[in-house]
Amino acid sequence: MSTEVRPRRGVKATMAPPAESSAARPPEPESAPKPPKTFEKRPFLLDFFPLEGADQTRLHQFYDRLRAGRLSTTRCTRDGELHWPPRTACPKCHLEELEWVDLPETGHVYAFSAVLAGAPLGMESEMPFAVGLVDLDGAPLRLFGRIEGRPWTELRIGQPVRAESYDIGDGRVFYRFRTVG
Amino acid sequence: MSGRAVAIVGGITTKFGVRPTTWPELAQEVGAALFRAVPELRTEDVDSLFVGAAEPERFAFQSHVAPLAAEQMGLQPHRILQRTELACASGQSAIRSAYAAIASGLSDVAVAVGIEKMNIPSMAEANSAMGCVMDRAWDGPHGATAPPFFAMVAQRHMLEHGTTEEQLAAVSEKNHRFANTNPTAHFYEKRFARDKLLRLPIIAPPLRLGDCSSMTDGAAAVVLTSEERARSYTDTPAWVRGSGQYSDFHNLANAGSLTEWPGLTRAAGEALGRAGIGVRDLDLAELHDCFTISEIVEYEALGLCAPGEGGKFAADGRGDLGGDLVVNPRGGLLGCGHPLGATGIAQAVEVFQQFSSTVPPARQVPDPEWALVHNLSGSANVHSVMVYQRGGAA
Numbered sequence: 001m002s003t004e005v006r007p008r009r010g011v012k013a014t015m016a017p018p019a020e021s022s023a024a025r026p027p028e029p030e031s032a033p034k035p036p037k038t039f040e041k042r043p044f045l046l047d048f049f050p051l052e053g054a055d056q057t058r059l060h061q062f063y064d065r066l067r068a069g070r071l072s073t074t075r076c077t078r079d080g081e082l083h084w085p086p087r088t089a090c091p092k093c094h095l096e097e098l099e100w101v102d103l104p105e106t107g108h109v110y111a112f113s114a115v116l117a118g119a120p121l122g123m124e125s126e127m128p129f130a131v132g133l134v135d136l137d138g139a140p141l142r143l144f145g146r147i148e149g150r151p152w153t154e155l156r157i158g159q160p161v162r163a164e165s166y167d168i169g170d171g172r173v174f175y176r177f178r179t180v181g
Numbered sequence: 182m183s184g185r186a187v188a189i190v191g192g193i194t195t196k197f198g199v200r201p202t203t204w205p206e207l208a209q210e211v212g213a214a215l216f217r218a219v220p221e222l223r224t225e226d227v228d229s230l231f232v233g234a235a236e237p238e239r240f241a242f243q244s245h246v247a248p249l250a251a252e253q254m255g256l257q258p259h260r261i262l263q264r265t266e267l268a269c270a271s272g273q274s275a276i277r278s279a280y281a282a283i284a285s286g287l288s289d290v291a292v293a294v295g296i297e298k299m300n301i302p303s304m305a306e307a308n309s310a311m312g313c314v315m316d317r318a319w320d321g322p323h324g325a326t327a328p329p330f331f332a333m334v335a336q337r338h339m340l341e342h343g344t345t346e347e348q349l350a351a352v353s354e355k356n357h358r359f360a361n362t363n364p365t366a367h368f369y370e371k372r373f374a375r376d377k378l379l380r381l382p383i384i385a386p387p388l389r390l391g392d393c394s395s396m397t398d399g400a401a402a403v404v405l406t407s408e409e410r411a412r413s414y415t416d417t418p419a420w421v422r423g424s425g426q427y428s429d430f431h432n433l434a435n436a437g438s439l440t441e442w443p444g445l446t447r448a449a450g451e452a453l454g455r456a457g458i459g460v461r462d463l464d465l466a467e468l469h470d471c472f473t474i475s476e477i478v479e480y481e482a483l484g485l486c487a488p489g490e491g492g493k494f495a496a497d498g499r500g501d502l503g504g505d506l507v508v509n510p511r512g513g514l515l516g517c518g519h520p521l522g523a524t525g526i527a528q529a530v531e532v533f534q535q536f537s538s539t540v541p542p543a544r545q546v547p548d549p550e551w552a553l554v555h556n557l558s559g560s561a562n563v564h565s566v567m568v569y570q571r572g573g574a575a
Contacts, residue, residue, distance in 0.1 A: 119308060120312040
């Protein structure tokens with residue numbers, strides 16, 4: 001899985017990768033437009049992106065692995081149940097001893113739409129953007145996510161995609177899909 | 182049903198729309214309207230209050246809304262006072278809770294009220310509020326809100342069953358036409374012809390503006406009581422005969438095929454089974470048409486038509502006056518707007534008013550006896566159903 005650095009708002013994807021420290025921010029090229037102030041000042045309770053550190057979530061390994069370019073989830077060590085999203089306890093047998101497993105990078109679009117109006121705060125400038133449900137190749141999971149790479153008007157059901165991680169602009173990472181071919 | 186028989190004995194809906202008024206003012210307005218609509222009801226009769234409110238923290242920056250609503254409505258509940266929150270089904274949750282309280286004997290007279298204020302100066306903040314109904318940490322960062330989810334349902338339904346934009350528009354045209362008979366509806370005075378609907382802007386492809394319910398301010402309230410007291414308030418009680426609910430999933434990854442809503446089949450099966458009737462016995466249904474495609478899938482999940490035939494059912498007018506049953510005579514969420522917590526109550530108000538023949542003749546269902554009310558919440562992951570019977574003995 002490729003690890004691309006692309007802050008979510010405005011800033012071009014030509015910047016250096018983020019440092020290891022979650023406090024480090026990528027430098028901003030002088031020519032790049034500045035992200036809207038809402039990005040910096042958006043209150044915690046209006047920020048959909050979760051806190052990712054070990055001091056905040058027991059699922060911090062998901063984000064650590066994502067930062068290394070690996071999309072992963074948890075699997076129950078007793079019944080082998082594969083979860084999405086990652087969990088701290090198995091919903092089937094309630095065992096709390098779960099293991100991290102990497103997920104396939106590639107998949108195919110099961111359904112998609114696009115947001116042409118009504119984006120949440122901080123995502124307005126990203127409209128129109130495509131979202132969809134992606135069947136992962138070789139895993140019994142259908143993940144929802146942003147689909148980059150082609151405008152929604154050129155997407156089709158069955159479109160091959162690849163998962164990628166990206167820096168959201170403040171040291172945190174998230175995942176999305178990008179069209180292949 | 183076990184426990185005491187319970188009925189809705191009165192109810193009222195405020196004007197729905199973009200209202201220049203606050204959440205507490207809506208509570209006062211619906212309280213005043215309720216006591217005018219049910220003149221035999223005295224404030225001291227009401228021992229319990231259930232407040233359906235989905236997101237007052239987000240839209241009105243207000244928690245602890247149950248006592249606030251009680252104060253605004255002039256009530257001092259002394260048995261049960263609580264808020265019920267189930268996103269878009271918060272209103273029906275209030276009714277179901279009141280029903281359970283009365284059936285068990287914990288309450289004798291309860292008010293279920295739904296209040297939502299959604300139009301705020303920042304639409305982006307309002308959209309974020311709608312987004313956090315989803316699994317915010319996993320689906321939210323991608324920009325998930327209701328329109329793209331239901332758009333995917335529509336896309337799959339079109340692919341698997343050949344459903345068309347024209348069939349979606351048939352649902353919208355019907356419900357907006359009914360809303361033109363309902364002065365409390367958000368779009369009471371707005372006309373939506375089918376050809377006009379097909380030219381409205383796309384919100385989330387393939388859904389256009391006319392396929393989506395709107396952000397609406399409004400409130401509604403009903404009074405529920407037991408068989409012992411029902412006749413002291415009305416001659417036409419709407420008896421609760423069945424109730425069912427099912428929660429399938431929450432994260433969008435676990436949404437299944439999208440085009441089948443087995444949770445609704447199950448919830449409706451339980452509610453109808455408890456009532457001892459089948460879907461063919463229904464005279465009217467208030468179905469949760471948050472989007473046009475929702476009503477089409479609901480026809481199928483309820484068994485009103487075969488799987489995949491919902492679009493045709495709509496286009497053939499089988500959910501219209503003169504059809505198999507009348508669906509959404511109030512105007513639905515599409516025509517009335519969708520003030521989240523108020524919707525489920527307003528649907529029940531319509532059933533009560535249909536049973537008491539107090540709706541305008543243009544939408545009066547002829548001699549209705551059985552009605553079903555359905556709320557879904559979130560991404561159609563939870564389905565809540567209640568079945569009502571008109572008048573007669575307890």
